[in-house]
Amino acid sequence: AQKSIRLDTTVSTCPVCCPARACLLTGQYPLTHGIFLNQIRLEPDTTTFAEVLKSHGYDTAYIGKWHLDGDTHEQNFIPPERRLGFDFWRAHECSHNYYDSPYYDDSGIMKKWEGYDAFAQTDCAIEYLEGRQDEDDPFFLFVSYGPPHNPFHKVPEEYRALYNEDEIVLRDNVPAESEATARNDMWGYYAHITALDHCVGRVEEALERLGMTEDTILVFTSDHGEMNGSQGHDRKIRPWDESILVPFLLRLPDGTSRQIDTPFGIPDMMPTLLDLVGAPVPEGVEGVSFAKHMLGEADAPLEASLFGCYVPFANYSYEHGGREYRGVRTSRYTYVRDLEGPWLLYDNEADPYQLENLCGRPEVESVQTHLEGLLSDLLKEQNDAFENGQELLDRWGYEMVNPHAFRRKQV
CATH class of the missing domain: 3.30.1120.10 (Arylsulfatase, C-terminal domain)
Incomplete structure (x- = not known):
């Protein structure tokens, strides 16, 4: 985070899994791409994020939770023609059983991640990076972790042990009647987040070890927030900040670091990142590029x-x-x-x-x-x-x- 551009008002346009992911991969809003609910298959009428980069010589890879193929479930194989431009494939539609988590490669045979799936997915991501070390073509690697989505207690015990449930400080907007449940949920939620922090750190270390940091952009973000008792609510879809705000950290090769409060929506991620790597933004994209604003070269393109x-x-x-x-x-x-x-x-x-x-x-x-x-x-x-x-x-x-x-x- 200290070496990143941090956007503190990053907004999930429709704060729930499938719609937010569709916004990210199309640069469109829900009533354009049609995914404003869970379990509807994304069938975009625009060139997707991965398809743009693939057409410009990028190797494209996806690891982890997909959640864009509609009413298929974890036992279903997603064929290449429905992967929206991703070639390397170690993914599943959706599962939050983090210790019995399935995935598929091109064989069509269901496999299981070993242990806590985020750790195994990180291993897979690092192996992919190691395989790219001597390649000249650029790559686009998308690692999609399931945690810290509930269930909050399917998490390695050593990470839960870092926190004392009774000492967890809740947000001031958690009412008394929600405190016990919220504190118990936050115990597991914080443990998941700490485990993912370790995962992201391992990816960053791999990039440095492989000499890739000088020409690689690293992004950390999420599809939605989590109420965890705030306003007396849990989960997502709600209009309060705990639900709609998500992290967005952008680490550039030169280590530019700044904090930005400008509101930035998920549909803006695709055009911004394409702009940063010099790839064209396709027709049909509704988000706008914040690249120049992030670099301190222009005012924010939007107020809200x-x-x-x-x-x-x-x-x-x-x-x-x-x-x-x-x-x-x-x-x-x-x-x-x-x-x-x-x-x-x-x-x-x-x-x-x-x-x-x-x-x-x-x-x-x-x-x-x-x-x-x-x-x-x-x-x-x-x-x-x-x-x-x-x-x-x-x-x-x-x-x-x-x-x-x-x-x-x-x-």
């Missing part, structure tokens, strides 16, 4: 980043208090509208735990009007009429399989 919940589902279903919403996050404010109108407004500078909803107060009327204008402009750009969830499902031809998953309707 768009995020939303398009169809409430899983543990944020209607039955659990879920609602459709659209929002914007600026470097200072969060503003959210639901189907009834303005819902949330926080001054995150004065109120970092989002404890005081300022929505509708006379003293922030001008701020709310400005934020509403930003949100309205972004929704207009996306042709987002802010329909209710069922209207979106009907328009896209999706149906519910179970409260956690959807599919395209069978014709």
Whole structure:
């Protein structure tokens, strides 16, 4: 982190697994690529991140959790034509059994990662890098870990032992009735994060040992956050910072280091990274490049980043208090509208735990009007009429399989 550009207001555009991953690999927003739910197969009408780099001579590789192939599950083989441009393949659709985790290579035979899967996936990534040491062609390696996604306690015991559950300090917005569960979850959550920190460190050490740091960009990010008791909620999809904000660390060969508060959305990652390596951004990409801003050569291209919940589902279903919403996050404010109108407004500078909803107060009327204008402009750009969830499902031809998953309707 000390050798990286750190973007502290990186926003998950739709803070749940499949939609966020689709945004990253297409540079598009959910109502363009069509993945605003889990378990819908991504079938983009644009050139994907890996396909762009592959067409410019890059060797492309993917290791770990995929979660973009729809209603296939971990036992299903994802054929090469559905890998969106990745050639080297050691992946599975989705599993969070971190000690019995499957994957496939090109053989089509299910294999299992040995032990804690993130450690084995890191071994695989390092072996891939070692195999590239004497190659002249550039490479694009995407390592997708499952942790720290729940279950929080399927984690190596030596990492859990680093933390004392009773001494874990919770965020100020965790209500008393949620403290016990939150503290227990955070015990495992922190252990997973520490284990992944070790994994990323091993990859960095391998790059240095192999002499690759002088021409390699290293990125660390995530698809969504985790509430862990904040606001009395758990998991994701919620509009609060614990859910929508994700890390983004960018280590460049020259070691440029700076902290940036500018809001930066997941659809912006693809065009930014393509810009940094000198590859063209294909038509259909909706995100914008922040490369010059990150390098200190230009102002931020956007004031606000768009995020939303398009169809409430899983543990944020209607039955659990879920609602459709659209929002914007600026470097200072969060503003959210639901189907009834303005819902949330926080001054995150004065109120970092989002404890005081300022929505509708006379003293922030001008701020709310400005934020509403930003949100309205972004929704207009996306042709987002802010329909209710069922209207979106009907328009896209999706149906519910179970409260956690959807599919395209069978014709």
